Amino acid sequence: MQRDIIPINEKGMEILEYVAEDFPCAIFFADIAKYALGSVPWHWHEEIEIFVVTKGCLRMLLGSQEYIIHENEGAFVNSNILHSMEVAEGEGCELITILFSPSIFTGGKGTSLYHQMTTLIFDNAELATYIFCNTSTWKNEIILAIKDIYSAFNKELFCKELIICENLSRIWRFILNDIMYKNLKSVPINPLQESRTQHMMQFIHDNYSEPLSIKEIADFASISTRECSRCFQNIIHTPPVKYLMKYRISVSLSLLLTTNYSMTQIAEMIGFNSSSYFSKVFNEHINMSPTDYRKLHLLKNE
Numbered sequence: 001m002q003r004d005i006i007p008i009n010e011k012g013m014e015i016l017e018y019v020a021e022d023f024p025c026a027i028f029f030a031d032i033a034k035y036a037l038g039s040v041p042w043h044w045h046e047e048i049e050i051f052v053v054t055k056g057c058l059r060m061l062l063g064s065q066e067y068i069i070h071e072n073e074g075a076f077v078n079s080n081i082l083h084s085m086e087v088a089e090g091e092g093c094e095l096i097t098i099l100f101s102p103s104i105f106t107g108g109k110g111t112s113l114y115h116q117m118t119t120l121i122f123d124n125a126e127l128a129t130y131i132f133c134n135t136s137t138w139k140n141e142i143i144l145a146i147k148d149i150y151s152a153f154n155k156e157l158f159c160k161e162l163i164i165c166e167n168l169s170r171i172w173r174f175i176l177n178d179i180m181y182k183n184l185k186s187v188p189i190n191p192l193q194e195s196r197t198q199h200m201m202q203f204i205h206d207n208y209s210e211p212l213s214i215k216e217i218a219d220f221a222s223i224s225t226r227e228c229s230r231c232f233q234n235i236i237h238t239p240p241v242k243y244l245m246k247y248r249i250s251v252s253l254s255l256l257l258t259t260n261y262s263m264t265q266i267a268e269m270i271g272f273n274s275s276s277y278f279s280k281v282f283n284e285h286i287n288m289s290p291t292d293y294r295k296l297h298l299l300k301n302e
Contacts, residue, residue, distance in 0.1 A: 024101035027153045032093040039086035047099040049077040056093035073133040197235040256294045
């Protein structure tokens with residue numbers, strides 16, 4: 001099922017719908033170009049993320065690092081790593097994504113296996129991501145396993161969860177083996193700047209309806225406005241005020257589609273001092289007016 005937005009909470013963490021309440025795994029398909037803002041916004045999650053690009057070319061951003069991932073290639077993104085995605089080439093980019101807690105196949109957080117994985121991966125500040133392609137047999141096995149999980153997820157199968165766990169275990173064994181025997185590392189992200197940026201993003205998510213200034217954003221993290229700008233630029237490549245505007249627009253998309261509020265009411269709710277300014281900023285991000293966006297999606301749902 002195609003997603004139009006990445007639902008995130010006030011902390012900037014992605015809100016996930018698991019396969020089952022007691023099975024912490026979320027699986028979905030997406031064409032990045034069809035997201036409301038044409039990209040996956042900056043977010044993070046406690047779950048491990050693995051994905052494979054099934055069509056097109058993806059640009060993934062983690063801190064100051066940029067990764068280009070082609071068709072039939074994929075990646076692992078570690079727990080609580082701030083990242084975003086966008087189309088790198090062409091008009092679209094389709095991918096299968098799986099987010100999961102390793103506890104589903106380690107027996108829980110108190111086990112020795114979970115402890116080993118925490119030491120090797122979750123607490124490894126130098127391992128933000130791991131790219132795999134189909135140039136070697138075992139990396140191709142990972143890609144095939146991701147596709148097998150998605151196929152099983154979309155069928156009415158007996159013990160579907162067992163098939164998913166079996167394939168996730170295979171994927172994890174390949175990745176752990178490479179980390180242990182090749183001392184695999186990715187380029188480290190500045191942990192202090194990333195932590196500060198996440199806190200300031202949370203402040204924006206909590207207070208976007210207020211007339212925020214860059215000084216207020218910086219004061220929340222007890223840093224200067226210059227350091228505030230440096231953190232945002234180094235970690236998410238976007239000035240803080242520009243990020244605030246983009247977040248306000250993302251909130252407005254939901255309000256336009258799920259409420260009957262007027263443009264003036266929505267503008268006030270998301271922190272704009274006039275509906276005309278809201279319309280101007282909305283048009284800059286979505287390439288149409290808020291009114292036209294609402295009409296277009298109402299027609300699609302008829």
